[in-house]
Amino acid sequence: MSTPVQPATLNPGVPNLSWFTPAHAASPGTPLKATADTPTLFTPLKIRSKTLRNRIIVAPMCQYSAAASGPDTGKLTDYHISTLGHYALKGAALVIIEATGVQANGRITPNCPGLWSDEQTASFKRISDCIKAQGALSGVQLAHAGRKASTVAPWIAARLGRPSVRADRDVGGWPDDVVGPMGGPAETWDGKGLSEDGGFWPPRQLTVADIHELVEAFGASARRAVEAGIDVIEIHAAHGYLLHQFLSPISNRRTDEYGGSFENRIRLLVEVVQSVRANIPDDMPLFLRVSSTEWMEGTAPDADLGSWTVESTIKLARLLPALGVDFLDVSSGGNHPLQRVNMFASKDYQTKIASQIRHDLKSAGLNLLIGAVGLITQAEQARDIVDDSKANGLDLSIGQEATAAKDLTDAKGGKEPMADAILVARQFMREPEWVLRVAWKLGVEVAWPSQFLRVKFP
Template sequence: MSTSRNNHNNAGVQGLPYFTPEHATSPGTPGPKNTALVPTLFKPLTIRGATLRNRILVAPMCQFSTSAFGPETGALTDYHIVTLGHYALKGAALVFVEATGVQPNGRISPNCPGLWSDAQIPALRRVSDFIRSQGALSGIQLAHAGRKGSTAAPWTTSSKPGSKVSARAVAEIGGWPDNVVGPMGGEEWTWDGKPSTDPEGGYWAPRALTEAEIQELVQDWMKAAERAVKAGVDVIEIHAAHGYLLHQFLSPISNKRTDRYGGSFENRTRLLIEIIEAIRTVVPASMPLFLRISATEWHEDTDLGRKHGSWDIESSIRLAKLLPALGVDLLDVSSAGNNPLAKIPMHNTYQVALADRIRTSLRAENLHLLIGAVGLITEAEQARDILEKGGAARIGNGGEGELDKEASAAVKMTEQRDGKEPMADVVLVARQFMREPEWVLKVAHKLGVDIAWPSQFLRVRFPKL
């Protein structure tokens, strides 16, 4: 994007089949005054051949808004242009498309997106092109749901406080109850531990993947990455968190295989490493590659964890030290999701502290891997309240005091502290963007940073400080 124009021509962004104005200054970038005082949160960051205009990223968020049937199955729609495009318009540096299945049965629900077919490239291209036209980078999270697949859109089951958070998607609504897969197979391996016949359960029993199918998975992740490049995506993220398939392979709680993909740390990480290596062979050297993990399952103090062991922060640090040599540029640090019996400590920095610990361990060995922290104050409160009956219904937008806390937390994550390294290099924000698409603009104002607004919104921008 150009930084300035001295004439009165309302120029359009080039290369699009429609007109959208080119912003005089890319939204979300700080102005030229007092640049030395701009917090790191609003400074650009270059990763390989891509440059973030600030350090605030839109994390992938499931929307359950693609068709479950017909030729448009899994393809993004205009809904995604409206929602994701708005985050880009309002200053976010990188906007991720939600978890996108590399295979049809890799979707979380029948209404989740996919990238297993060339037919899905044009719709992704439309979304990516618009995001980029607003000066942001376009990202996609490639995923496979594993044993958490073939569930229904949440609002079809959780309209009442205290109701189930998941329901099994049957074939009649586009589900695949007979083709839910995982490292292990059988009724004892459902995600919630309840048999498929239990009306209180929300998940299907998986069948165990064969080694041949595991190799097909590696190829399908690679092909999906190739399609993402053709669709103009700037950044690819591999989803290995939250109890989805790659996390299922990483964890000794969900992986009791006795072949080369189970047992030892090396075997449980083998599939993930093969996928990373395969993707790196087909994407440009200039393209950043991110990885999202659950840094801990929070099973260190549960009977399940004590019996089987679990994926914990030490496991994540061990994995993180392998990533720079594999070509991963940023580790997106989240937590939990692999079992409903986890004991999650609900405080304001419960995930940020994990990111900090990983980053510190890497720096101590002179290993360079960027770290992304997800889970601001509002995220911690959301996680806490959902565990209480009816809690989700009580979550509001918060007031100005909450925004002060969020802005302060975001700065603390990315700034040096008393001569020490920052806790993270970027922050990834999810739910708060759904509440406030203009979150970047509001945080900048709270911090006293004069950043560029979208050209079309200059008439209503906050007063300059």
């Protein structure tokens, strides 16, 4: 008599979960048969103890969808499972949870998530478990908004016809606890102080004691991320948020050990990196996002002080490997409303900078992986993609995206890639299956989610 086959052996679940989800025969987004001709984009990337199944990363995207008050303040929810889990299901190698406040006053809006309390850890574990159950790695971006904190969600501001609106106490804001390297009404991000048309609160200047507490807060949040099962930590030092504010001579004119010289302006970031590194395992990857330039050359409010430039970023990048940073996520802008770049007219404005930084580090014999963000799949390219789609159909636009993504990372035939991985944001919101589409257009047969095999591209 034959032994009956047990259902569990036909459809095994992912182990060590409190809920059932089928274990995929192969992780979605992984080539079924890797060959010498497989584009680098679809080859694995090992960073310390973790291996990305391909080179496509979901960049952090603020969703402003956490509770603003009560016991669930700052906690991730089922909304985050439905969005972030879907990107993992459809083949992304690493899904990074949006900017997460290391202190309550470090959120951009009252509806942003945080890891400043042990009570918030479990909510991050649920999302991390969901992401990893689909074969992806989970990450979190630790952040402090500084003088850009305590605003309302952008769609609320848009309804009011404003680029930004302050969040007052009645909606969970903290107008008296917005902080920055400098203080006072003149230091608001938009320079409008408390005028009626201003969109930001005046910050108070952080004391040295405050700065020390902030450094400890980054380390404590990193510890909680580890306890939540997160695979990768990213420190957010870009887009005009607090760490970027300290880096830039535009927003940091302090005269103590945290301002003035380049070495003093990077001091806070260096201490944050050291604090985070000390609170995570040695084999855990550490990413850093920076604005490679502020696009303020020649237009800085005080030209004698200058601004943060590509040269500044290269100088910083050369220090990072010794500090334990593994991956530099290269973005730009965000620290001043007068920035010169027209993102909608600059198709490769950030990817070329990423390539320049990578080349410099390689020439110096330094080992730091470089990530490029700002492909034709980003907001600055949305107009062109839409136009092409209308004229020629979707296949042409996805073909352009696929080719651009491949060219960025391809190291075939002795070619030097522009970046080691790409970070994609808004295009995932438009097309969660973007990884699978790119593979299809490049002729790479990759694994699909078990539940979606019947609709696999031919």
